[in-house]
Amino acid sequence: MVKVLIIEDEPNMVLGLKDSCEYEGYEVSVARDGKEGLEKASTEKVDIILLDVMLPMMSGIDVCRTLRTRGIETPILMLTARSQETDKVVGLEVGADDYVTKPFSIKELLARIRAHLRRAAKQVVELDSFTFGEVELNFKKYTARKAGKALDLSAREFEILRYLIRHRGEIVTRDQLLDEVWGYESNPVTRTVDNHIARLRQKIEPDPSEPRHIITVHRLGYRFIE
Amino acid sequence: MVKVLIIEDEPNMVLGLKDSCEYEGYEVSVARDGKEGLEKASTEKVDIILLDVMLPMMSGIDVCRTLRTRGIETPILMLTARSQETDKVVGLEVGADDYVTKPFSIKELLARIRAHLRRAAKQVVELDSFTFGEVELNFKKYTARKAGKALDLSAREFEILRYLIRHRGEIVTRDQLLDEVWGYESNPVTRTVDNHIARLRQKIEPDPSEPRHIITVHRLGYRFIE
DNA sequence: CAACTTTTTACAATCTATTTACAGTGTGTG
């Protein structure tokens, strides 16, 4: 169940937001001032926070900053009546994830909430299986198949693939791989990564001499493409 | 939190400025003379400085000049009672970013502050992506498209573009590029930059022989235009 | 120890960056 915390003092606004969120299927918690909001945000397990900037007791800006300094990373969507650019800058500087200016359309707001939830969900969900081309990977069981046939991958090869896939679309540098997969701080020149990549390509690419999935990006590293 | 340093001796003026800034949500620090101002500006982390020209101990002009020679680049907004053009010229010459003549409307002053903060914030926010004309760049993923089609840019080409875009509208000299993108201290004559620019134009300009985005500024360098 | 994985080494292949060379363009001066 997705839970939304609304920190807002204006009763009409609260009502509108609450209704829309509940209609959307979210559970809603409401705080009427900054202090209460801060408390709820710190104690309840909340998926996203809608935070008004102008609040009694403690401004939204301060609520936001305090949460962040406490290490709470729940997505925060700031709401404000003023459309001044400055607020936006301040809000984002202080650790808000997004910023909506009143009056806003409920539709837009809900879309933004959805976007943030989606982004957050992506980060949390751990991959336990992944399929691309003819290859199926099961990271939980450490099994792999290619075109239905069992494929033998070593533990390290699995970890490299997992890392690449987790960052698919992005460039992954050799250093990054050494850090994250090997746990080395930083090594002098080594061709270890390249060798593993070459072996992986032999195993998973349809045509290893013309890689489709593990692409080298000259001077930077590799990029995994589904 | 945005912090404003007010360097001003006239009590009424201090009061007015402080109130307005605080109302705007800024944290305010006050210095009553040039010396104190200089010290606070050098030691506290300040986002913008409101600096009176007429000050005890040390004139605003001198404070400004000293800060700049110390390498402190905080935006400075000069305030003066005199409306003589000379002061303005001197102020800007000495490294002030903007100049407001008393009497000024608080509204205008706040607008200018906002403008400077926005500009400063823009510089801090690291670019993830940028679009101009038909070209879309994603600096995070190192991907580029032109008219929707994948566009192949080398790592260096990306870095050059990133630098130009970060300084869009400004003239960027060849030396600047060599320093910032290549990391060379200073090289004798080399046509390296020109060659890269030429290649970039081939790739990103609608008509490379008639550049719209990477403009040559004769004798100075290049200028990127959106 | 045997089988297997990982790392290093070494060198070829590939790709990018830089230099070179020269044509073209802009600027200032007489």
Next chain:
DNA sequence: CACACACTGTAAATAGATTGTAAAAAGTTG
């Protein structure tokens, strides 16, 4: 306005860096 000189564009050649990969060496595991 013409001329010289400085600056810029760019193709082609060259240098240099990066990557691929086979094979040997080292390390691991049961």
